[in-house]
Amino acid sequence: MGYKVNFAKVNEIFDALSKEYDIYAPKLFPNEGRYSETDIVRYDRVTKVEDIVFDKKSDYPAKEVLSPITETIFYFTEDEWRESKATSKKIMIFMRPCDVNAMEHQNKIYLQNGFEDFFYKRMYEKVKVVLMECKEGWDTCFCVSMNSNKTDNYSLAVRKEDNDLLVEVKDDAFKPYFEGVEANDFTPEFIEKNEVELEVPEIKNKTILNKLKQHPMWQEYNSRCISCGACTIACSTCTCFTTTDITYNENANVGERRRTSASCQVEGFSLMAGGHEFRTTTADRMRYKVLHKFHDYKVRFKDSHMCVGCGRCTSRCPEFISITATVKKMAKAIEEIENEVNANE
Ligand code: SF4
Ligand code: SF4
Numbered sequence: 001m002g003y004k005v006n007f008a009k010v011n012e013i014f015d016a017l018s019k020e021y022d023i024y025a026p027k028l029f030p031n032e033g034r035y036s037e038t039d040i041v042r043y044d045r046v047t048k049v050e051d052i053v054f055d056k057k058s059d060y061p062a063k064e065v066l067s068p069i070t071e072t073i074f075y076f077t078e079d080e081w082r083e084s085k086a087t088s089k090k091i092m093i094f095m096r097p098c099d100v101n102a103m104e105h106q107n108k109i110y111l112q113n114g115f116e117d118f119f120y121k122r123m124y125e126k127v128k129v130v131l132m133e134c135k136e137g138w139d140t141c142f143c144v145s146m147n148s149n150k151t152d153n154y155s156l157a158v159r160k161e162d163n164d165l166l167v168e169v170k171d172d173a174f175k176p177y178f179e180g181v182e183a184n185d186f187t188p189e190f191i192e193k194n195e196v197e198l199e200v201p202e203i204k205n206k207t208i209l210n211k212l213k214q215h216p217m218w219q220e221y222n223s224r225c226i227s228c229g230a231c232t233i234a235c236s237t238c239t240c241f242t243t244t245d246i247t248y249n250e251n252a253n254v255g256e257r258r259r260t261s262a263s264c265q266v267e268g269f270s271l272m273a274g275g276h277e278f279r280t281t282t283a284d285r286m287r288y289k290v291l292h293k294f295h296d297y298k299v300r301f302k303d304s305h306m307c308v309g310c311g312r313c314t315s316r317c318p319e320f321i322s323i324t325a326t327v328k329k330m331a332k333a334i335e336e337i338e339n340e341v342n343a344n345e
Contacts, residue, residue, distance in 0.1 A: 002186035003167045003178050010049040010165050013177045018047065021128070022087060024065045025094035026058035027051050033059075034318075043093075052094060054160040057138045061236035061312060062099035063106060065091065066123045069233070070260040073119055073243070078253045090126045094158070096134045097190060098141070098310040101148035102236035103129075105308070108301050109239045119259070128171065131157040133188040140311025142324055143191065145198040148308035150190045157188040198324045200294050200305060201331035208337050209295070215333045218283040224319050225282040229263030231313035231321070232289070237306050240264060264289055290326055 005013070014023060027044040031037060041053045042060040072084040095103070103124075110120035131154035143149040155171035166186035169175055203209050232238045242262040247255035262269060265285050270278035279285045297306035307323070314322045 001169045001175065001178075002184045003169065003181045004161075004184035004186070005165050005167055005178070005181050007049050007163045007165070009181060014046075014048060016177055017092065021090045021092040023047070023092045023094075024062075025052040025130075026056075026062075028053050028056075046094075049165065054132065057096070057141070057310075057312075057315075059312065059316065060234055061102060061310065062093055062095045063102060063236055065093050066103065066106065066127065067110075067120055067239065067241075067261075070258055071119065072256045072258050075256045076254065084256075086122045087126070090128065091123065092128045092130060094130045094132050095154075096132050097151045098134075098143045098148045098308045099236055100129055100131065100151040100153050101143075102308045102310070103127075104153070105237045105297075105306055106239055108303075112301075128156075129154040131188055133157060133159040133190075135189050135191050137191045137194050138311065139195055140314040140322075140324075141191075141194050142196040142198045142309035142311060144194050144309070145196075145200070146307055146309035147304060148310075149192070149194075157186075159186065159188060194309070196311070196324050198309070198327055199331065200327060201334045203295050203334060204338075207341060208334060209291075211337045211341075212330070212333060213287060213291075215337065217329050217333045218287045220283075220329075221286040221321070222281055222283045224321055225265070225286055226319055227265055227267050227282050227285065228318065229266045230316045230318060231323075232263040232265055233261055234312040234316040236308055236310045236312060237293070238263075240269075264292070286326070290323075290330060293323075294327055294330070 017023060023046050024043050025046045026041050027046060029040045029042065031039065033040045040060075041056050041058045043058060043062055043064050046052055074081050074083050106120070107124065110117040111124070131151065134149075137143065155169075156174055157168040157170070159166040166184055167178070168186050168188060169178060203212065232240070238261070240262045241259045243257055243259050245255055245257050247253070264270075265282075268277070269285070279288055293307040294305050298304060311323070314324065
């Protein structure tokens with residue numbers, strides 16, 4: 001069922017929805033970009049359709065709604081503790097197809113990986129997806145190559161046309177909000193070709209994998225990557241976090257435990273008790289990240305690669321390190337290794 005809804009009516013629907021839902025969407029934050037007088041687009045609560053940025057890719061992913069960069073998981077005193085409270089409302093998120101597919105990867109990590117993450121689950125169970133049609137993409141997107149350009153996992157889908165929204169309502173629970181609105185035969189279209197294309201190389205066996213880990217291609221990143229972690233914080237699919245206890249000034253035995261996004265690209269990420277560290281160089285850390293996104297996750301879940309091709313890591317890297325260029329270098333290294341192995345057989 002589809003509708004054509006003018007912005008004034010959309011805002012009335014938002015008002016009605018807000019009794020039950022917090023609505024999140026990409027929003028513009030003027031002068032909050034990384035350079036002076038630049039803007040940033042990131043997810044935040046919206047109360048009217050005019051707040052939503054339709055014509056730019058958000059700099060940070062929709063995952064921040066479900067797994068915020070920092071969140072309190074419990075509060076403690078000397079002798080007791082209590083969990084933080086989740087929002088009492090349901091959550092509606094405007095997302096592009098790559099972000100919806102990224103949420104499905106997050107589900108695997110948080111919910112289907114041998115345990116269920118309580119804090120993620122209590123948010124995820126409240127979510128309804130509003131798909132933002134994405135037919136053009138942007139210069140760093142390669143979602144088509146990663147099979148993340150399409151999804152049917154949504155309750156509503158929207159296309160912005162001047163001061164109207166075309167809306168497909170898939171979830172019957174939302175039909176009453178559209179009573180009396182002009183019908184329109186709308187279903188979303190999906191991008192079929194990005195400017196950037198990527199063929200992810202297959203790593204055929206452990207011999208190739210082990211040789212790839214030793215390959216000199218990774219050394220380049222010792223001088224290029226500054227281990228800032230900006231790529232992983234902007235990544236739609238990264239899920240690592242660390243925990244920190246924050247104690248209050250008045251009483252050091254009272255405080256809260258927070259979990260905060262962590263980055264495998266930052267020094268000390270793999271530091272263990274006793275001082276042992278698995279990955280001490282930026283080359284090691286880059287190799288770990290790239291293989292995780294383009295090999296290890298797929299081996300673990302026997303499904304798709306973890307990367308959804310949103311290109312945010314490339315856009316956010318201050319050193320202009322492109323994820324697609326890196327994977328293309330890896331493909332060349334694999335070819336070289338395969339030729340060497342074949343020649344020695
Ligand atoms: S690795 Fe880069 S392109 Fe892939 S999902 Fe993460 S941010 Fe997006
Ligand atoms: S954003 Fe760039 S420089 Fe920073 S850790 Fe990631 S790859 Fe390295």
